Amino acid sequence: MTSFPILTDGDVYSSFEYEWVLEAMREAFVERAAGTLEAPPRWRVDAGEGELVFTAGAATGAVNAAGFRVYETFPETGADHTALVAVFDATTGAFEGLLAGYAVGGLRTGGIGGVAVDALAPDDAQTLGVLGSGFQARSQVGAACTARSFSDVQVYSPTPEHRDSFATKLDDEGDPSVRALEDAEPVVREADALLCATDSTGPVFDPDWLEAGTHVTTIGPKYRDAHELPPAVLERADAIATDSLPQLEAGDRPSLLSNDQLDRTVELAEVLESPDCGRDGADEITLFCSVGLAGTEVVLGKRLLAELA
Amino acid sequence: MTSFPILTDGDVYSSFEYEWVLEAMREAFVERAAGTLEAPPRWRVDAGEGELVFTAGAATGAVNAAGFRVYETFPETGADHTALVAVFDATTGAFEGLLAGYAVGGLRTGGIGGVAVDALAPDDAQTLGVLGSGFQARSQVGAACTARSFSDVQVYSPTPEHRDSFATKLDDEGDPSVRALEDAEPVVREADALLCATDSTGPVFDPDWLEAGTHVTTIGPKYRDAHELPPAVLERADAIATDSLPQLEAGDRPSLLSNDQLDRTVELAEVLESPDCGRDGADEITLFCSVGLAGTEVVLGKRLLAELA
Incomplete structure (x- = not known):
């Protein structure tokens, strides 16, 4: 093979649509x-001062994609660092x-968060709350607001410049405010x-603030000793x-969820098939624990290559 | 990251030197x-009609390289298929x-085979024998003849056109004949x-033909039910x-080696450090079982990128 398509972050961010991601x-x-x-659990390999972490998978039905994402956990970062996603035909x-x-x-x-909000938030959800203003928070809000018609989004993060810049940027992109x-x-x-999308190792809100009927998504740490x-x-x-x-269940550290809580946790795929497994009334509190289903990177990678390469 | 060096087989084969590979x-x-x-054992992931196989590793000493090779085991092949080797700085x-x-x-x-022949063949080895005439046989001969000064190479494989074409091509490249x-x-x-470098599932020679003092390398299948x-x-x-x-020891099928034989098998790295672990006299028979030490692809990939990219 002498050449193949390669997409960079610039290629993707300049042209992608959240509709593709959700689909x-x-x-x-x-x-x-x-x-x-x-979608087997991740594979972590010691690689000097950091690790290489592989999430491999395949969608062997209609999507027909196989492949992997690899990222590194080195303390250093910079323009010469990158994750890689490779896509193969699964047939x-x-x-x-x-x-x-x-x-x-x-x-x-x-996109997974957007699907989860659509499946679990109350039907008449109007206000989207966001704790965190980083990279993950941004795509959570973009996908959630594509999946559902929120009338307004309110964001908090501890550093005023971060939350203001986040809000200004997203507000400029159009509805909702x-x-x-x-x-x-x-x-x-x-x-x-x-949406909780922080890297905080301690709780980012007081649970007494949480009102009946709210859907909560947690993206950040969800270990017993860091959550x-x-x-x-x-x-x-x-x-x-x-x-x-x-x-x-395969986390390398004990989970924040007790065994009883794990036992009653259902997969989002099951909720999509059988909505009864999810929200059962406007006053219920629903929770989505985002852990990163392997195989999804490859499905999205294939779509982005098809649209942009 | 917007760009990075990529080497194809054409780039490598047109310009590499076996000395780099051996070093x-x-x-x-x-x-x-x-x-x-x-160098952890390989990781195999079901990926539709085939598997993706990952060999990841890192050389965290002077080489300072981390990364992986991924290849696929799909029944189909062709110009749109490829393995990938990715190289990261291990610090x-x-x-x-x-x-x-x-x-x-x-x-x-x-290259590993060349190092093994150099470490294990008798000091005055003159004739290199080769069973097999494919892709693996070719690099085994190239590296062995760079590691040691053989006076002649003799090759056999069952298909006359294959063995003749193999011999003609290598003979044209210079010494030895x-x-x-x-x-x-x-x-x-x-x-x-x-050097046995075939994909045969049955023995490719009669053991009575093997004379005292010979070094044998096996590259192909080495399972109990296929060897x-x-x-x-x-x-x-x-x-x-x-x-x-x-x-x-981590093979997914039972090994050709009995437990007693596994117990007396030493690593090539140990032979290089302590030659006593290897050949102990001109009449001994030595055997090298090539299984693919993970991490070596990354070390060679780094060298090739340094030389050619």
């Missing part, structure tokens, strides 16, 4: 429900192309859907879902 | 002996480049070092070495 993730969950999404094994950068990893997590608040409490209290979510939310949640039970 | 493999074994070569995690194709996989196996024989027996009887080597060679061998004991 690709819905296709991935259809395959997950049908049992055609191979023939032909190599279809490479995505170098971080866009696929972030966008597929955002996005504004930064100076305190987490009203963001949580007024949210119909609350952005107040543990009380797990006790209060009427339904708990995740994108991958095996990945949730 | 890189010797460096890898120095790291193996020092305990700085991370900073910076991405250094990609090699797309099969050259690195074949050349590093050849290479010729194809019509029968395996004289190739085995006259060899001081014998190119006559099992009697394992019983006759005075010393057995391999590039990776964990990989030899």
Whole structure:
């Protein structure tokens, strides 16, 4: 093979549409429900001062994509660092192309979050709350606002410049209006859907602020000894879902979820097939634990290559 | 990251030198002996009609390379298929480049074989015997003839056109002379070092042909139920070495080697450090079981990127 398509973050971010991301993730969950999404737990390899982490998988149904994402956990970062996503045809094994950068990893997590909000938030959800203003928060908001028609988005993160810049940037992109608040409490209290997308190792809100009927998504750490979510939310949640039970259970550190909580957690693919497994009334609290279903990067990578390469 | 070096098989094969390959493999074994070569067993992932197989590793000493090779096991092949080797800096995690194709996989196996022949063949070895005339045989001969000054090479494979074309091509490249024989027996009887590089699932020679003092390398299948080597060679061998004991033991099918034979097998890195572990006299039979030490692809990939990119 002498040449193949390569997409960089610049290629992706300048031209992608959240609709593609959501469609690709819905296709991935259809395959997950049908049992055609191979998604083994991550493989971590010591690689000097850091690790290489592989998430490989395949969607062997209609999507027909196989491949992997690899990222590194070195303390250093910079323009000479990159993750890689490689896409193969799952029937023939032909190599279809490479995505170098971080866009696929972030966008597929955002897309999964968007599918989860659509499946679990109350039908009349109007206000989207966001705790965190980084890379992950951005794609969560983009996908959630494509999946559902929120009337407004309220964001809080501890550094004023970060939350203001985040809100200004997203507000400029069009509907809905996005504004930064100076305190987490009203963001949580007024949210119909609350997205926690931080790297905080301690709870980022007081669980007493959480009102009946709210959907909560947690993207950040969810270990027993490091978690952005107040543990009380797990006790209060009427339904708990995740994108991958095996990945949730395969963590290298003890999970924030007790065994009883793990036992009642359902996969998002199951909720999409059988909505009864999810929200059962406007006053319920629902929780989505995003862990990163393997195989989804490859499904999105294939779609991005098809659209942009 | 918007661009990075990529080498194709054409780039590599048109310009590489076997000296680089041997030097890189010797460096890898120095790291193996020092305990700085991370080389976990392969990771295989179901990917539709085939598998994706990952060999990841890192040389965290002087070589300072981390990364992986991925190849696929789909029944189909063709110009739109490729393996990939990705190289990262093992200290900073910076991405250094990609090699797309099969050259690195074949050349590093050849290079390991060359180091093994140099370490294990009798000092006055003159004749190199080769069973097989494919991709792997070619790099085995190239590296062995760079590591040692053989006076002649004799090759046999069952298809006359294949062995003739192989011999003609290599003979044209210079010393030593290479010729194809019509029968395996004289190739085995006259060899001081014998390279078996076939994909045969049954023994490719009669063990009675093997004369005292010969070194034998087996590249092909070495399972209990599929092996190119006559099992009697394992019983006759005075010393057995391999590039990776964990990989030899981690096979997904039972090994051709009995537990007793595995127990007396030493790593090539150990032979290089302590030659006593290898050949102990001109009349001994030595055996090298090539299984593919992970991490070596990355070490060679880094060298090729440094030389050619």
